[in-house]
Amino acid sequence: GAGVSQSPRYKVAKRGQDVALRCDPISGHVSLFWYQQALGQGPEFLTYFQNEAQLDKSGLPSDRFFAERPEGSVSTLKIQRTQQEDSAVYLCASSLGGDRGRPEKLFFGSGTQLSVL
Amino acid sequence: GQNIDQPTEMTATEGAIVQINCTYQTSGFNGLFWYQQHAGEAPTFLSYNVLDGLEEKGRFSSFLSRSKGYSYLLLKELQMKDSASYLCAVMDSNYQLIWGAGTKLIIKP
Numbered sequence: 001g002a003g004v005s006q007s008p009r010y011k012v013a014k015r016g017q018d019v020a021l022r023c024d025p026i027s028g029h030v031s032l033f034w035y036q037q038a039l040g041q042g043p044e045f046l047t048y049f050q051n052e053a054q055l056d057k058s059g060l061p062s063d064r065f066f067a068e069r070p071e072g073s074v075s076t077l078k079i080q081r082t083q084q085e086d087s088a089v090y091l092c093a094s095s096l097g098g099d100r101g102r103p104e105k106l107f108f109g110s111g112t113q114l115s116v117l
Numbered sequence: 118g119q120n121i122d123q124p125t126e127m128t129a130t131e132g133a134i135v136q137i138n139c140t141y142q143t144s145g146f147n148g149l150f151w152y153q154q155h156a157g158e159a160p161t162f163l164s165y166n167v168l169d170g171l172e173e174k175g176r177f178s179s180f181l182s183r184s185k186g187y188s189y190l191l192l193k194e195l196q197m198k199d200s201a202s203y204l205c206a207v208m209d210s211n212y213q214l215i216w217g218a219g220t221k222l223i224i225k226p
Binding site for chain 2: 003004040041042043044045056091100101103105106107108109110111
């Protein structure tokens, strides 16, 4: 597609519910990142994929958070047993190269705003 | 710990010039990015600096001083559409992006 696409745009979940957030990166982009952004804050790193390989998941806040990118394109971020502190905007970003050691600009999706009640 | 500091909010007048500062303390440095984020939208790339000095790109310029741990984004001939948050992000020695909280810029007619 022309840009990074995320769905749903908004998600309301009851505490304890499982949610799945989808990211469709720019076609051909090797690197994919997930970020969590609280209101009025900058993005916080969650996890990084190079193609289908999850090379860094150091930012995932707990084992309730799980991400996958099985075919090296679309990625899903799953949050199990959601809690109120999970409420945030979840941003996905992709970049063309696969070498994390070569800084390049990220292309972001508009995010999924998750509200846990 | 790692830290990026930016002013929370700034106000400027249409047609004027504004400078948004960013100071950082990180473990290593592999470049500094500026992104623009309109409310409810995706951040979009503005600039990347890895060497000291000024990079000019149209109405926007970005400056870096590595010795001072300091950068600024300069916006000239401000337009109403420039109202947005401006995020400063530093790539550390592990090639991890460390983000500031962003500066909300309000443009008044």
